Amino acid sequence: MNGMGSKDTGTATAAASRRDPGAELDRLAAVAEDVVRRCRALGASAAEVAVDEDRGLSVSVRMGEVETIEYTRDRGLALTVYFGQRKGSASTADIESASIEATIGQACAIARYTEEDPHAGLADPARMADPAALPPLDLWHPWELSADDAIAIGSACEQAGREHDARIANSDGATVGSSDSLFVYANSHGFTGREFGTGHSISCSLIAGAGAAMQRDYWWTHACAPGDMEAPEAVGRRAAERTIARMDPRPVATGSYPVLFAPEIARTLVGHLVSGVSGGALYRRASFLVDHAGKQLFPDWVQIVERPHLRRGNRSAGFDSEGVATVDRALIRDGVLERYVLGSYSARKLGLESTANAGGVHNLVVEPGTEDFASLLKGMRRGLVVTELMGQGINMITGDYSRGAAGFWVENGEIAYPVDEVTVAGNLRTMFQSIEAIGRDVDTRSHVLVGSVLLGSMTVAGAG
Numbered sequence: 001m002n003g004m005g006s007k008d009t010g011t012a013t014a015a016a017s018r019r020d021p022g023a024e025l026d027r028l029a030a031v032a033e034d035v036v037r038r039c040r041a042l043g044a045s046a047a048e049v050a051v052d053e054d055r056g057l058s059v060s061v062r063m064g065e066v067e068t069i070e071y072t073r074d075r076g077l078a079l080t081v082y083f084g085q086r087k088g089s090a091s092t093a094d095i096e097s098a099s100i101e102a103t104i105g106q107a108c109a110i111a112r113y114t115e116e117d118p119h120a121g122l123a124d125p126a127r128m129a130d131p132a133a134l135p136p137l138d139l140w141h142p143w144e145l146s147a148d149d150a151i152a153i154g155s156a157c158e159q160a161g162r163e164h165d166a167r168i169a170n171s172d173g174a175t176v177g178s179s180d181s182l183f184v185y186a187n188s189h190g191f192t193g194r195e196f197g198t199g200h201s202i203s204c205s206l207i208a209g210a211g212a213a214m215q216r217d218y219w220w221t222h223a224c225a226p227g228d229m230e231a232p233e234a235v236g237r238r239a240a241e242r243t244i245a246r247m248d249p250r251p252v253a254t255g256s257y258p259v260l261f262a263p264e265i266a267r268t269l270v271g272h273l274v275s276g277v278s279g280g281a282l283y284r285r286a287s288f289l290v291d292h293a294g295k296q297l298f299p300d301w302v303q304i305v306e307r308p309h310l311r312r313g314n315r316s317a318g319f320d321s322e323g324v325a326t327v328d329r330a331l332i333r334d335g336v337l338e339r340y341v342l343g344s345y346s347a348r349k350l351g352l353e354s355t356a357n358a359g360g361v362h363n364l365v366v367e368p369g370t371e372d373f374a375s376l377l378k379g380m381r382r383g384l385v386v387t388e389l390m391g392q393g394i395n396m397i398t399g400d401y402s403r404g405a406a407g408f409w410v411e412n413g414e415i416a417y418p419v420d421e422v423t424v425a426g427n428l429r430t431m432f433q434s435i436e437a438i439g440r441d442v443d444t445r446s447h448v449l450v451g452s453v454l455l456g457s458m459t460v461a462g463a464g
Contacts, residue, residue: 024053024182025196031095032049032051032077036187039104044081055071055072056177057179061155061174062158072179076091078090081107082120082122083108119345122188123324123343123358127354134193140196142180143178145226157204158204164241165240167208168207174205176232177201179198179200201229217246218242219236246406252384255460258380263452265389266453269432274361279349279350302335307363308356310363313447324356326356329355331361331364362447364448366448368442372439376439382410390403398427401426403424404422424460426458
């Protein structure tokens with residue numbers, strides 16, 4: 001059902017009203033297991049299949065009026081078959097019998113005609129998770145949210161922001177969303193794993209000033225349980241405060257200065273680290289961190305640990321996308337790169353073992369320091385706080401880093417005025433090594449849990 005642009009809210013609730021996902025997961029598991037059996041019957045030496053079903057409600061409100069109401073329901077099946085070392089993959093958005101049969105036929109036909117790849121195949125059967133012993137992750141928290149409810153929440157959020165300060169002249173609107181997802185992975189090792197979770201969010205974007213002096217900023221809250229989110233009015237007021245704070249920006253002189261990345265920006269630095277140590281980039285030798293396992297990348301007090309079993313974690317999982325059991329494991333210990341981020345294919349290409357990261361990392365926790373944001377400002381004395389980044393000026397082969405930025409100039413340990421239209425530049429290796437402090441103001445809205453990060457020096461290109 002899609003009500004884009006409609007004001008007919010009806011009484012339907014978001015998909016998260018599925019109180020017990022067990023029966024639907026059993027149905028998806030039966031589909032996945034049947035597909036594996038059929039592939040083996042057609043001569044495949046191995047097969048793996050993922051089946052997912054997502055439902056959601058999203059409502060947008062702008063200037064007190066409803067802009068969009070969207071109900072979504074997406075289903076999909078992705079299949080990979082192996083005929084020896086030959087691999088074929090196919091997918092469908094329809095899990096009815098005829099579509100599944102066609103998908104199986106397409107995957108098998110592709111596999112029969114592809115070149116052999118000595119690294120192709122399922123993950124090691126000894127590494128499969130035990131479905132009966134998966135940890136309790138507490139990820140299922142349905143929100144009985146009707147479109148009327150979502151409209152009221154979005155309106156309250158936006159109104160609180162618009163009323164917070166008379167200089168708020170316009171709005172990009174507030175959005176309220178709720179969704180749930182079911183996922184089943186099965187393979188011919190006999191493994192069948194089930195995952196399920198809910199996700200809810202409230203966001204608001206506001207505009208202050210007029211003409212060339214307009215400034216925009218936003219805030220949002222996200223959690224798998226509705227009660228873990230910030231109140232709608234608090235989100236609106238925070239968006240307003242951030243927008244007003246950006247008014248009347250001034251230029252800064254080009255130079256080398258300390259730079260403090262706000263938590264929501266600091267996690268991009270961790271993202272670049274993950275990209276640099278991921279298997280695909282490494283075996284293609286397209287990373288500035290090739291052959292860096294066991295080497296010092298950060299100061300010796302920096303610790304980054306993958307915690308896949310965090311309760312209500314944004315990317316908690318008992319197994320990766322190949323069924324390999326996940327475990328708590330250090331990525332950076334005492335500043336040293338302990339390992340790479342690998343699925344089974346990239347691990348074989350590198351002569352290593354999977355790190356249970358097929359499909360990505362699961363909750364990276366950067367150990368916080370003891371200082372809050374205000375203390376970090378005092379420690380940097382004079383420099384730039386970055387609250388927004390623009391552009392994609394990162395060369396992952398060399399580590400060279402250059403991005404447009406906006407934020408605040410700091411004098412005498414306090415924010416002095418807003419800044420925009422500057423560029424921050426450096427090299428990621430040097431940036432990692434020049435980290436001087438990590439704050440305790442951890443942003444929990446992502447699977448990368450990190451506080452503000454203070455770098456001792458970066459090139460800031462400003463007005464002259």
